[in-house]
Amino acid sequence: MTTREQLIATTFVDLADTLVADFDVIDFLHTLAIRSVELLDVSAAAIMLADQRGGLQVMASSTEEAHLLELYQLQRNEGPCLDCFRSGRPVARPDLPAMRRSWPVFTERLLELGFACAQALPMRLRSETIGALTIFRVDQEPLAEADLRLGQAMAHVATVGLLQERAIAARELLATQLQAALTSRIRLEQAKGMLAERTGLPMDQAFRAMRSYARSHNTRLGEVAAQIIDGTIDDLPGGDASRPPT
Amino acid sequence: MVHDARVSEILSLVVADGGQDASLPVRLSVRCLSALPVSGVGVALMTDDGPSGVVLAATDGRARHLEELQFALGEGPCVEASRSGRPVLQPDLLATGPARWPGFAAAALDARISAIFAFPLQVGAIRVGVLDLYRDTPGQLETAELADALAFADAATVVVLHLQDTDGSGGHPALAGPIDSRAEIHQATGMIAVQLGVGLAEALLRLRAHAYAGGRPVADVAADVVNRRLRFDDSASGGERQ
Numbered sequence: 001m002t003t004r005e006q007l008i009a010t011t012f013v014d015l016a017d018t019l020v021a022d023f024d025v026i027d028f029l030h031t032l033a034i035r036s037v038e039l040l041d042v043s044a045a046a047i048m049l050a051d052q053r054g055g056l057q058v059m060a061s062s063t064e065e066a067h068l069l070e071l072y073q074l075q076r077n078e079g080p081c082l083d084c085f086r087s088g089r090p091v092a093r094p095d096l097p098a099m100r101r102s103w104p105v106f107t108e109r110l111l112e113l114g115f116a117c118a119q120a121l122p123m124r125l126r127s128e129t130i131g132a133l134t135i136f137r138v139d140q141e142p143l144a145e146a147d148l149r150l151g152q153a154m155a156h157v158a159t160v161g162l163l164q165e166r167a168i169a170a171r172e173l174l175a176t177q178l179q180a181a182l183t184s185r186i187r188l189e190q191a192k193g194m195l196a197e198r199t200g201l202p203m204d205q206a207f208r209a210m211r212s213y214a215r216s217h218n219t220r221l222g223e224v225a226a227q228i229i230d231g232t233i234d235d236l237p238g239g240d241a242s243r244p245p246t
Numbered sequence: 247m248v249h250d251a252r253v254s255e256i257l258s259l260v261v262a263d264g265g266q267d268a269s270l271p272v273r274l275s276v277r278c279l280s281a282l283p284v285s286g287v288g289v290a291l292m293t294d295d296g297p298s299g300v301v302l303a304a305t306d307g308r309a310r311h312l313e314e315l316q317f318a319l320g321e322g323p324c325v326e327a328s329r330s331g332r333p334v335l336q337p338d339l340l341a342t343g344p345a346r347w348p349g350f351a352a353a354a355l356d357a358r359i360s361a362i363f364a365f366p367l368q369v370g371a372i373r374v375g376v377l378d379l380y381r382d383t384p385g386q387l388e389t390a391e392l393a394d395a396l397a398f399a400d401a402a403t404v405v406v407l408h409l410q411d412t413d414g415s416g417g418h419p420a421l422a423g424p425i426d427s428r429a430e431i432h433q434a435t436g437m438i439a440v441q442l443g444v445g446l447a448e449a450l451l452r453l454r455a456h457a458y459a460g461g462r463p464v465a466d467v468a469a470d471v472v473n474r475r476l477r478f479d480d481s482a483s484g485g486e487r488q
Contacts, residue, residue, distance in 0.1 A: 055249075057427065179366075179396075180332040186370030186432045190446055193436020193472070203433055203472060229371045229436075229446070 004039070008150070011035045015157045024222040025162070025181035026188060029060035032133065032158045037062045039154070040147045042135040043115065046070045048081055049123070049131035051178050056085060056131070059181055064204040065113045066136055072109050073134075079106040081134040084120035088129040090152065092119035092142040099140075116140040121152050123159040130159060130178075184222050191225035195236060209236040249397055253424040256401040270405045271303035278379070278398045279305045282391055284363075288313045288378040289402055292328040292367070296320060302375065302406065308357050312380060315353050322350035323364035324376040333396075334364045337386040360384040365399035367406055369425055370432055372447045374406040400424055411451045425450075426465060434468035438478045452478060 014031055029047045036045035046061035048070055056074060061067035073079030080103065084091040093099040096116060099107045110118055117137040123130050133155045135143065143151065162177050188210075196206040213236050214224045227233040256277065263273045275287040286309035291300040297317040304310035316322035323334040326347075336343060339360055343351030354362065361381040367374045377399045387395060404425060425431075431453070439449035453471070456478070457464040470476035 051427070055427070058429075176332040176335065180330065182427060183331040183366075183368060183370060185429075186427065188370075189429045189432035190370045190372075190436040190439075193433035193438075194440050195436075196433070196472075197437040197440035226371070 007035070008039060011039065011154065012157055015154060015161050017161070024184060024220050025177060026060060026184045026222055027220045028158070028161070029181070030221060032154060033060045033062040033066075036133065036135060036151060036154060040135060040143060040151050041137070042143065042147075042151075043138050044136040046081075046134050046136075047123070047131060048074075048085065048134070049178060049181060050085065050129070051182055056082070057182060057185065059131070059185060064207070065115075066134070069106075069110060069113060069115075069118065069136065070134060073106055076105050078103045079134075080118050080120040081132045084122050084132040084134075085129055088122050088124050088127075090119070090121050090148070093117075094142065096140045110136070114138065117142055119143065121148075121155045123155050123162075125156075125159050125163055128163075130162065133158075184225075187229065188221065188225045191228040195228050198234065199236065206236075249393070249400075250424050252394070252397040253400045253404075256397060257404060257423070260401065260405065269303065270409070271402065274398065274402055274405055275303040275305050275309075278377070278395075281394060281398070282379065282387070283381070284379040285359075285382045286312075286380050288380075289367075289406065290317075290324060290376050290378065291406070292324070292373050292375045294373060296325055296328065297376075302409070308359065309378065309380065311357060312354060312359065312362070312378060315350060319347075319349045319353075321347045322354075323347070323362050324378050327364035327366045328368075328373055328376050331366055331368060333366065333399075334362075335386070335392075336362045336364075338384040340384065354380075358382060361386075363387060363395060365395060365402075367399060367403040369403060369407070369450060370435075370446070372407070372445075372450065374403060374410070374447065377402045407447060407451065410447055411455075423464075428465055428468070430472050431464055431468040434471035437471055441478045449478075 033045045033047055036042060044063045044066035046066040047059050048056045049059045051057045058067055058070040061070060070081060073081050080091040093102055115136045115138060117140050118134060119142050120132045120134045122132055133151065135151065137143070191210065192203055192206050195210065196203050199206065201209065210224050211221060214221045224233065259277055260270055260273045271289045275289055278287045287305045288301060288309035289303040290313040291298040291302060299317040301310055301313045304313065313324065316324050323336055327334040339351055339354055339362060343354065359380045359382065361384050363379040365377045367377060379395060434453055435446055435450045438453055439446050442449065442452065453467060454464055457467040467476065
């Protein structure tokens with residue numbers, strides 16, 4: 001197998017592996033975002049999930065810019081992710097003028113942040129759409145067909161993974177998994193705030209520092225958040241990953 | 247009705263029910279019992295280590311017994327809900343309960359309890375308690391019932407969180423409203439916890455109290471904290487310094 005094929009195989013195994021005891025939804029969704037960037041010809045990716053309380057939540061993103069663009073879609077109530085979630089179907093536009101026609105405000109913000117194309121793939125199982133994977137490109141053409149199919153397959157496997165659990169109906173799984181996802185998301189924000197205050201770092205750099213700490217210590221983001229909150233970790237080297245840990 | 251509006255409605259109803267005899271958790275449990283097809287409702291305090299043994303409300307003896315049992319045994323749906331941070335829905339205790347919680351299931355079945363639904367009351371890392379619904383007959387909650395149970399759980403989270411507000415500075419829970427999931431509110435909570443050297447629960451209460459006292463949305467105050475325009479410190483007045 002080529003390296004790419006190996007990464008694809010590993011990704012599908014990781015996305016299907018949700019029945020482990022220490023399963024962490026946020027880590028899982030970050031894996032989906034990061035692998036989307038590694039495997040597809042895209043610059044950034046982000047995931048929104050419906051939270052069972054009638055709202056969409058940004059759950060994970062490969063970069064802070066992607067996160068901001070997702071929030072912007074929610075604030076302005078326009079963009080490919082929202083259209084995708086509402087319709088349950090993939091949403092893309094052939095070029096920039098078409099994007100501008102559909103989402104004028106969002107497209108301006110997209111360009112400001114250095115992207116020229118955004119499209120969204122549904123996270124959907126049968127009739128239930130639980131969220132969307134949004135991918136961002138620097139080129140204005142949408143993703144080529146083969147990459148698009150791979151991206152959709154990843155989103156699908158991740159959805160099945162999120163919804164699977166033995167002997168409980170899908171809607172209950174949704175309620176319980178999404179509750180857990182929301183709780184870990186909030187815990188992450190609380191930890192970010194604590195770290196930002198202790199270090200004086202801006203919020204996005206505090207988050208980057210947490211992520212690079214998680215990577216270099218081969219631990220989960222959720223675990224790093226828990227340790228920041230309980231005081232086990234009381235400082236992290238600044239968001240710059242090149243600085244050695246102290 | 248959208249979720250947050252329902253949570254606000256529940257909080258208003260619980261506050262309006264009035265009467266000095268019944269505590270807010272008790273009034274909430276009574277409301278929950280009448281809104282949902284369940285036989286009993288309980289609210290218990292939880293700590294990071296598990297059940298605290300403190301039952302804040304129980305609509306009947308069996309609901310209280312269920313909570314106390316889990317404290318004694320250290321196992322059961324509430325314990326699991328609190329530990330995992332997710333609701334535990336057990337529509338048929340006889341079928342799957344004994345394998346999951348041997349001691350608890352036997353005692354619960356003895357008490358003729360057939361289904362149990364436990365909802366963690368937590369805000370990220372802040373664990374305040376568990377809302378427990380049980381029923382004499384097996385069967386799942388319907389989609390709309392589950393949504394309403396989640397709304398009661400969110401309302402109960404506000405109520406129990408505000409019980410910890412000993413000096414009452416957090417304002418009335420109903421007036422302060424549901425806890426928003428917006429990122430900045432929880433980032434600000436983390437920052438305030440460090441600024442004041444207090445736990446996250448108290449930091450969240452202080453944030454809500456500040457917003458309430460100033461008549462501002464909590465999200466606005468949170469944005470000021472995150473952008474470092476507002477710092478909380480423990481000055482003698484107990485107030486916050488701009």
